Amino acid sequence: MKPELDAQDRRILAELTENARIPIAELARRVGLSKTPVAQRIRHLEEIGLITGYRAILSPLKLGLTHVTYVEVSMSDTREAALQQFNAAIRAIPEVEECYMIAGGCDYLIKLRSRDMAHFRRILAEKISTLPHVSNTSSHVSMEAVVEQNYHIG
Structure with missing residues (x-):
């Protein structure tokens, strides 16, 4: 409503x-x-839940997290129990800024931040690829943030 x-x-x-x-x-x-x-x-x-909280918004750039990568994740199992296992595990990775279950060519789309390509490679190999039921990943490196903002009421 x-x-x-x-x-x-x-x-x-x-x-x-x-x-x-x-x-x-x-x-x-x-x-x-x-x-x-x-x-x-x-x-x-x-x-009524329209305002869900208040928080400090940190600058990823000032924290040295200048590298943004979008990772498509395909799952080997998409039954509810497998999805819930993946969801719980992905929430525990601090470099993951956003994660969405999507309809399309893959099952999840993840936005993550890292210091550089080597740091991203470690996150992908040691954290993302080892999550439950992950069968395949595909990465897209961001070159520049064109629009990046909080939602504004119109």
């Missing part, structure tokens, strides 16, 4: 997306409400 958002909710979400640490008083000023209704709206958006 899609929640109904009014213009005030959308403005609050847009501001929080840009800066989740904005003080309530400043947020209220920007959206044209007083502090209490803004705080109530935020609490409601959290309760």
